[in-house]
Amino acid sequence: MNIILSSVLPVALIIAMGYVGNKTLKLDQSTLSQISVYILAPALVADSFYRTTISNDAALRLLLAYVLTTGIIYGGVVIISKLLKLSADDDKGLLAISLCPNNGNMGLSIIAFSLGNEGLERAVIYMIFSSVVLFGMLPAMLKGDSLMTSLKVTFKLPLIWSMVIGIILHFTKITLPFNLGKSLEWLGISAIPIALIILGMQLSKTKFEFGVGEFTATIGRLAIAPIIAYSVGRLVGLDGLDLQVLTLQTAMPTAVNAVIMIKEFGGNTTMVARTIIISTLMSFATLPLIIWLMTSPLV
Incomplete structure (x- = not known):
């Protein structure tokens, strides 16, 4: 119980502070978002790759498990869409909901509190894989652009280049002089609470309304997706921390970026938008259960 409360309550508190802060102070979300996207998140990625202790084999297995999980979820969405004869707009919405877990704002935070620094290293790697899908492939799926056009957008992302820098620093064993590594670490640490505050601010501006469609999509996002991830992880040979991170990151609610993609494409x-709200709120009931299951000696 302690690990569950210690994982979820700090995250809920910071999100609540962002919610209340935006209601009372009218904070500038765009500025905070730009700081997060262009400074703090890239620093976290670079620092995580710089200091990572995960083996190349484990990273490749995590990548394989993520790709297979995403492929299965995508295939499931296509089948459901055809069976229910969804409209083009609903089909695109369900696709964004299913393929965009909030593995940044919430995922990194939950895993940092529940699984520590080693778990966070793996969670960052998962986030990078997810970012490639989100910004590199999802626009092509939604708009019909070529994959090459979408990948050009991906390679403009600071997250991708910060990953490259972190990998270079890691493999060359370069020690940053004058305590610059500490600056990178501090910026990375700051990324997590700022991201949660932004999430709270976003929630404060969205009405809490939902129907059967949103509730069903939420069940898929919070319950079915992690079951798929866990099964795939076991299939490719993941265990321990690697399997826990894969399952937890896949169990996150729908990310705010999903609605940004839908608005754009x-x-x-x-x-x-409604699914983001209901899935985020319901995740505070489902995530403790998943954390308990994944950290149980029986798993």
């Missing part, structure tokens, strides 16, 4: 914006 088309789809049911209302359904996605």
